[in-house]
Amino acid sequence: SLFVTGVASARPDESAPPPPPPRVHPVLVSADMRPSLDLSGPWHMSIDPYRDGVAGFHGGDPGLSSRRYADIDIATTEKRDGNALFEQDPARSPIVTLPSSWLTQSPEMRHYVGLVWYQRHFTAHKRPGKRVFLRFGAANYAAHVYLNGKHVGEHRGGFTPFAFDVTKLLHDGDNQITVGVDSQRTDQDIPPPVTDWETYGGITRAITLIAVPDTYIDDAWIRLTHDGHIRASGRLDGPAAANMPVRVTIAGLGLTLDARTDAHGDWQAAVPAPASLKRWSPDSPTLYDVAVKAGDDTLHDRIGFRTVSVDGDRILLNGKPIFLRGISLHAEEFGVDPSHVITPEAARALLEEAKYGLHANYVRLAHYPHPEVMLRTADKMGLLVWSEIPVYWRVDFSNPDTLSQARQMLAENITRDRNRASIMLWSVGNETPVSPARNRFLQTLAADAHRLDDTRLVSAALLSHREKRNGVDTVVIDDPLIPSLDVMAINTYNGWYGNDSLASLPSIAWASKYHKPLIFSELGAGAKAGVHDSTGTHKFSEEYQAEYYRQTLAMAAKIPFLRGMSPWILKDFRSPRRQHPVYQQGWNRKGLESETGVRKEAFFVLARQYARWAKQPP
Ligand code: GCB
Structure with a gap:
């Protein structure tokens, strides 16, 4: 037999059981339902492009003995006298409103990637028998937190919550909070610097003070x-x-x-x-x-x-097969001048467009954990959700620190949201090229997701390749990660990227090495709302995009193990890599709607198909 069991693999580290997932502490589960002091509102803001605040005075690492410049200058609460040396004075710096990304706070900040210090005062009262946590819904990307001049802690990761026990540092009465937020990511971060969305630096979700009993x-x-x-x-x-x-x-x-x-x-x-x-x-x-x-x-x-489960190549909700009529969303990145903030009303409007405009039953919340309000709204309205962390494109897969960061992020996401019925899928990666290091990295994350939550499915948006099989042009799915996943997901752009003609799409066959359900985690083509071309052959016209959808849906209809899709994307969103002066102007134009909600022709193509599938699933 070719199958040998019970023999240790040649690489000893691969046969060892994976370490348990990291424990998030504190979780402060359902924090958004607890009474809290909301620190949203006016904060002072001061830029620090050379990062003096996190270094010693002469730059570089402050070392163990010396204090950081922020400790003695930026966050200090000591009285400044006339002779004190200082280069920053946040208390007298301009005022901005938080939460929101600094990108929209002034024209000079539009392309700022780096460190910014925020500071404000607030009044709090100490109560015996209570512990107090300072919680951030999200800060993009690294946060350095100080309370009353004392260093509280740090966090890396732009889209998940974190909290610190500040009981001992809190004053009865006036308090000063200082937060340095650095939006610069390195190649070792999650995501790495290059993505296809905007880097919205800053404190982008609620900052709250939450008092709980000692236990x-x-x-x-x-x-x-x-x-x-x-x-x-x-x-x-x-x-x-x-x-x-x-x-x-x-x-x-x-x-x-x-x-x-x-x-x-x-x-x-x-x-x-x-x-x-x-x-x-x-x-x-x-x-x-x-x-x-x-x-x-x-x-x-x-x-x-x-319950959600998989049976062979079918996906079951409450024991019954379901076809996922989905759409992908970037929640906080559309509108005239997005600052990465979403209100409950905006979340509802967005999900209503998916559910009632497109007849969707499912959304992919791309490409990072969305704010709690999106999940709460999906729970209330009835939309299934794909939730993901930004393990995106070229991650430093062989770096153990990068893996730790991804595992921490996944654990923060899952512990925040596993009470949300809407979430059916955790995704651990998007379009990551296959390599042994990448496979091990994503296998670890998939194992973490299964161990943190045995009631949901785990997936990843994978790449595929093309070959001729018996003379037929075939997309082959054989990613070695698939055995670790419950659902296979592919982003497909034939007819947009590459040389396929739209008319040829329905003749492309799909084959999988594995007997598992497949979903199209993305498919899409760009169009600028209002650009028309009656021949339908020019990219960026509404007609081309609509025809792309017709032909891709025809291709999809022939894949017997396809169980859903989340086309890319509901609305145009900002992306710095999309600089075509006529069609893009800094926006990814694959929206079915413009950033302000003007529906393109393709919207109606998909909506009509989904209306049919709602009555008669494929
Ligand atoms: C993808 C990425 C997504 C991009 C999209 C595109 O596969 O997952 O982030 O925006 O393609 O428009 O190329």
Whole structure:
């Protein structure tokens, strides 16, 4: 036999079980549902292009003994006298409104990539028996945080939340907070510097101060499992976390789950799901009020219950096959002058366009974790979600620090969002060229995703290749990562990039080495709204884009294992690499709508197809 089992692989590190996923701490799960002091609003802002603040005075690493320049100058709260040496004074610098990227704060900041210091004061009151966390929804990319002149901590990663326990540093009364945000990424970061979207530097999501009891519910994950149970698990944190009763109540189901924490504060409980449970789906997105109580802490959330699974090459929602009629979205990057901020109203308007305009039941939230409000809105409206971290194109796959960063980001994303019924797929990468180092990197991430969440599917947007098979022009899917994934996903641009004529697309065959469901994670062509060409042969005309969609949909209809698609993309979005002066002007024009919401012809082609598929899935 060619198959030898039980023999250790030649590379010892590959046979070893992967290390457990990193533990995010604090998680502060459902932070957006906890009462908080919102630090949004006016902040002072001062640029630091040579990064003096994070170096010693003469530049470079401050070393262990000396303090950083920020410690003694920028974040200082000591009184400045006339002789003090200082080069920065954030307290007297211009005022901007946060959260928002600095790109839109003034014309000079439009292309600034680097370090910026933000500072403000706020009033807080210390309360006995309470712990206080300072939480950032996201800061792009690296954050250096100070409270009252003291260094609090650092974070890398532009799209996931992080929090620090600041109980000891908080003053009763006036407090000064200083945050340095550096948008410069290196080749070792996630994503690396070159992407196809704008680098929106700054504090782009809510900054909040959250007070919780000394011992509080840090994590609580409540879900429907494949064995028909409602299962709850999580973690208490604090001095009384061990051996503490925890009660989960789902009033709408008349359910209580009782647990007791172990010595580490971990807890879990499960009960059979009652027959009265209304399962969440795009057609009936039922959410239940869930309360978790432990000691002095009570946490509230709204949670839907459903299962997602794969059977051969089919995708099942609540045990029934589903075809994903999707669209990709960049949530915070469209509109006249995007600053990477989205309101609840804008999130709803965007998802309504997908659900009611296009008849979609699914969205790909590209290319990084979107803000909580998008997931909450998808939960409420009934849209399935692909969620991803920006492991994008040419990542430094052989670098262990880069892998740690990606694992941390994935863990932050999953622990933030695993109570959201809308999310069905975690994606661990986008268009990453196959190599042994890349395969190991993404296998580790896929294993992490499965271990952090055994109720969802794991995928990645993969590359494919073309060959002649029995004389037929064939796209072949054989990425060696696929055994680690539940769903295969391919970005296809035949007819836009490359030399295929649009008319030839339906004759292209698709073949896979693996028996798994396939989705088109992207397909698309550019068009500038209002540019017309009656011959339909000129790229960037609405007619060309519409014809591209017709022919690609005809090709898709012939792939028996295709289970969905999320064409690229709902709206035009800013991308610095798209500089064609006539058609692009700094925007990626593959939107079905312009950045301001003008629908192009292709919008209607896809909407008509989805309306048909909604009645009669392929
Ligand atoms: C892709 C990328 C996406 C780009 C798109 C394009 O495959 O995933 O980020 O914007 O192609 O327009 O080329």
